[in-house]
Amino acid sequence: MKSIELKTIRIETIVKLLTYIIGIIGFLSVYRYINILYSASFILLFIISMYFEYKKTFYIPRWVINILSVLVVIFTIYRINTEELITQIIEALLIIYAVKFLEEKKVRDYMQIYTLTLFLLAGMGLMSLDIVFSVFLIIVVIMLSTSFVLLTFFSQDHEMEFTRQVAVKVVLKSLYIPGLAIPLTVVMFIILPRTQYPIFDFLNRPDKAKTGFTNKVRLGAVSNIQEDSSVIFRVNMDKINDDELYWRGIVLDYFDGVSWSATDKVAVPHNVPVSAPGKTIRQTIYLEPYSDKYIFALDKPAFISIRGVKRFDDLTFRMSFSIERRLRYEALSILSDTLIENEIEQEDYLQLPESISQDVRGLAGRLMKNKDKMEYIYELYRFFNDGSFRYSLKNLPFTRSPLDDFLFKNRYGNCEYFASAFAVMLRLGGIPARLVGGYRGGYYNDVGRYYLVPQKNAHVWVEAFIDKKGWIRFDPTPASIENFALLKKGSPMMRLRLALDTINYYWYSFVINYNLDRQLSIIFSIRSGIKRPSIKLNLKNWWVYTRYLLCFLVAGALILLALRRYRLRKNVDMFILHMFLKKMKRYGYEKKTSQGLEEFVKGIKDGPLKERGLTFVRQFEGFYYKDIKPSREDIKKMKEAIKRLRP
Amino acid sequence: MDNNGNKIIKIIDSLSRYLQGKEKPLRLALIAFFSRGHLLIEDLPGLGKTTLAIGIAKSLGLTFGRIQCTSDLLPTDITGLSIYNKGTGEFEFHPGPIFNNIVLCDEINRATPKTQSALLEAMGEKQVTIEGKTYKLPRLFSIIATQNPVEQFGTFPLPESQLDRFMMKISIGYPSNEAEKEILKVGSKREELYSIEPVISREEAEDIQKKVENGIYVSEKVLDYILAIINRTRRNGYITAGLSTRGALTIMNTAKANAYFHGRDFVIPEDIKELVEYTIPHRVLFKEEYEGLDKREIIKSLIEEIPTPA
Structure with a gap:
């Protein structure tokens, strides 16, 4: 008999052994980074739990463990600071980890321990880039997979035993899992995040039909872009004044009476300085594919860092190919409405088609009477903004003489009508002018610290050349910023969309445009304290968040109450029965499913408990088997009977 | 309700004086009776089957009939038959033992299938038809049949389909040592049993049957x-x-x-x-x-x- 016993091993023993080894590894992986006090308490608790395992007679009750864990979490939250966030989280995790070991472990407890191990390991990964990390990782992965396989057996039968040979076989077989998974993971790790081109792109190809600026824009055509609510780009930068949010993309200088187009431009080397007064601002832009070549940046872009981009003399940037995939680039811009330039080909910017009507010329003449150039510009500005013209995206005049219709008939239109009318009038007055197409405004996401610019923010404005000053930006569209509703005025849907977009943003910026530099800088930035995004926000708007939290809690509590009431109403007898059986179980008597209640109670050896149990059962049966809903008082009586249950 | 429960307890109490250590079979027999069913007792002879049947009949104030089944028992021996009355010049129906409230049918498996089926029909229909005339059996009617499990020679075992008509099949079993000692000391009390006063009346018994049913x-x-x-x-x-x-x-x-x-x-x-x-x-x-x-x-x-x- 003895020899047989020697040869078999209880699965539980193997699982426990593995779990404790995993526990030690989990601890070793992080002990270097945490306070000695935490390490000491972990070791202490760990030893106590090993003692409990050895004795097998006493375990700390689950509710004590739970309360303890909650206290640890609360304490951590209380003393949290952004400088040492990771360390503090790891310290808290370690204590919860140790507490978890104290419990009498069921399958799910082992699972929780393993999860915590992985979290600790992740914590270690954030703290150091040692090669030791991968050693820990591989050991843990191997042990976890073995342990999981054994745990599956254990969950089926807690008393299951293996002979030594079987145990060895199972362990060896379970090594196949990490043996296959680790190389595969390495391959995936190398391939997946580094492709600029999404591997599974064919799945969402139809999404690609995009609208956007082209080098020839018919009057009113921008409204097509403006009806598209998809995102054109996201810009990671500091928040700036709304007035300065002009995203420059394309310059249109030739007008044929119906549409504006861009004439061929001369490429300019990137190192030619852009002279404009104002402060330089740095942006990281994530441009969505939109099927043309123009690169957007804040107005007066000075430098754009992306391979293959060309700068032109009208201060636009273009790729040599149309943009069919998501691009990420850095841009430097000078925030200014003036581009200082001395010499330009004036005639190019005074071009006007023959078809300009006498009415328009007459209007220009009237407005220009006895005025110098600057005064004329202001007069024009007033003309478009005195309230007689209205901004509209609907029923735009797509006629042969759209300008005449806009100026004299309809008196409404989108930015293109305003801008082209303005530019034409300027040119009629002898002032060189051109149209700039791009985007206006954007929605700032405080969490991700970026501007989200949708297609519908497409905009066209005017640049006029003033001698000795250069190109000056004019936006004749009435109240143009209001048309690109900002966050404060935004609808709840827009806010929600913006909030959800944060996830997109992080996905694009951290995963799709993955590179080791960036990864490293992120790790270091996390390590040196997560100042952004959420912690700072929490402190700033704590009241808002507390309010949300309170609402959430109250709603949750109400739902719970309602559920409880519902359950009580619907199944009050089952509820009471459950109470009774639970209490009996506490005294060590568990009802078999095939047992009737009286049968169960009569089987109790303890006299007084049996007597009291019978009293309750008799009461209960009177309602349950007669299908009578007990009244409140009856319920109370039964509950009292349950309370009185004791040996 | 407790009141009624007490009545049953009273019956069992009064009978257990005569049926030492047979409370369980007694109880089962009463259950069969009050749920309008019939009882099959499979046991060796001499263990008190008859006493049980008589006891139930007497304590409920009911009539008792007995049929001793043999292979030459005829259906009419059970149901009764019409006999020509010389005086009146007419056939007179003489009811058989089945026209009682409690009928003990001893060793039912010794009767021929023909007789058995006549009996089982009476059990099912609660009426008998003799020579074209239908006679209702009493409203309180329960058969307690017995069979001997050991002797198989010359028996006609009841087919399963007919066993279904018996509400319960029980066995009495040997009495406990003390009970048996008591019997040996005092002797059988069968005679006394015939003279006991009913614990409940026939009407009450009927009443209980109704209450059980409804x-x-x-x-x-x-x-x-x-x-x-x-x-x-x-x-x-x-x-x-x-x-x-x-x-x-x-x-x-x-x-x-x-x-x-x-x-x-x-x-x-x-x-x-x-x-x-x-x-x-x-x-x-x-x-x-x-x-x-x-x-x-x-x-x-x-x-x-x-x-x-x-």
Whole structure:
């Protein structure tokens, strides 16, 4: 008999052994980074739990463990600071980890321990880039997979035993899992995040039909872009004044009476300085594919860092190919409405088609009477903004003489009508002018610290050349910023969309445009304290968040109450029965499913408990088997009977 | 309700003086009687079957008849027959022993199939037809049949289909040592039994039958439990033919009577569980390989697999 016993091993023993080894590894992986006090308490608790395992007679009750864990979490939250966030989280995790070991472990407890191990390991990964990390990782992965396989057996039968040979076989077989998974993971790790081109792109190809600026824009055509609510780009930068949010993309200088187009431009080397007064601002832009070549940046872009981009003399940037995939680039811009330039080909910017009507010329003449150039510009500005013209995206005049219709008939239109009318009038007055197409405004996401610019923010404005000053930006569209509703005025849907977009943003910026530099800088930035995004926000708007939290809690509590009431109403007898059986179980008597209640109670050896149990059962049966809903008082009586249950 | 429960207790108490140590069979016999069923006692002779039958009849104030079955017993010996009366010049019907409230039918398996079926028909229909005339049996009518499990020679075992008509099949078993000692000391009390006063009247007995039938509530949960039991007997590895619908009705009716005996006006699963070993085994056909096993134990083990409603 003895020899047989020697040869078999209880699965539980193997699982426990593995779990404790995993526990030690989990601890070793992080002990270097945490306070000695935490390490000491972990070791202490760990030893106590090993003692409990050895004795097998006493375990700390689950509710004590739970309360303890909650206290640890609360304490951590209380003393949290952004400088040492990771360390503090790891310290808290370690204590919860140790507490978890104290419990009498069921399958799910082992699972929780393993999860915590992985979290600790992740914590270690954030703290150091040692090669030791991968050693820990591989050991843990191997042990976890073995342990999981054994745990599956254990969950089926807690008393299951293996002979030594079987145990060895199972362990060896379970090594196949990490043996296959680790190389595969390495391959995936190398391939997946580094492709600029999404591997599974064919799945969402139809999404690609995009609208956007082209080098020839018919009057009113921008409204097509403006009806598209998809995102054109996201810009990671500091928040700036709304007035300065002009995203420059394309310059249109030739007008044929119906549409504006861009004439061929001369490429300019990137190192030619852009002279404009104002402060330089740095942006990281994530441009969505939109099927043309123009690169957007804040107005007066000075430098754009992306391979293959060309700068032109009208201060636009273009790729040599149309943009069919998501691009990420850095841009430097000078925030200014003036581009200082001395010499330009004036005639190019005074071009006007023959078809300009006498009415328009007459209007220009009237407005220009006895005025110098600057005064004329202001007069024009007033003309478009005195309230007689209205901004509209609907029923735009797509006629042969759209300008005449806009100026004299309809008196409404989108930015293109305003801008082209303005530019034409300027040119009629002898002032060189051109149209700039791009985007206006954007929605700032405080969490991700970026501007989200949708297609519908497409905009066209005017640049006029003033001698000795250069190109000056004019936006004749009435109240143009209001048309690109900002966050404060935004609808709840827009806010929600913006909030959800944060996830997109992080996905694009951290995963799709993955590179080791960036990864490293992120790790270091996390390590040196997560100042952004959420912690700072929490402190700033704590009241808002507390309010949300309170609402959430109250709603949750109400739902719970309602559920409880519902359950009580619907199944009050089952509820009471459950109470009774639970209490009996506490005294060590568990009802078999095939047992009737009286049968169960009569089987109790303890006299007084049996007597009291019978009293309750008799009461209960009177309602349950007669299908009578007990009244409140009856319920109370039964509950009292349950309370009185004791040996 | 307790009142009525007490009546039953009173009957059992008064009879147990004469039926030392046979409370359980007595109780089962009463359950069968009050749920308007018939009882089959399978046991060796001399263990008090007759005493039991007489005791029940007397304590309930009922008439008692006895049929001793033999192979030459004719159906008319049971039902009675018409005899020509010279005086009146007419045939007069002389009722047989079956026209009693409690009829003890000893060694039923010794009667020929013809006689058996006449008897079983009477049990089922509660009436007999003799020479074209139908005679109603008394409203309170219960047969207690016995059969000897050991002697097989010259017997005609009841076919399963007819066994189904018996509400319960029980055995009395040997009395305990003390009870037997008591019997030896005092002697049989059979004679005294004939002269005991009824504990309850015939009307009361009828009343109880009615209450058992109509006054006991059976919850849907309990019905589901019964259905689960029936389905279990129909689908398992031991049994080829499961319970019939009559079997299901029996389970419910006996459970009602049992509940009444416990002083309750509703049925709980225990009422059913207590009786399954008496109500089920003789109604189902076991596979040949399990014939040798204790059928009661098999049935009990099957019932143990069925969860109770609470």
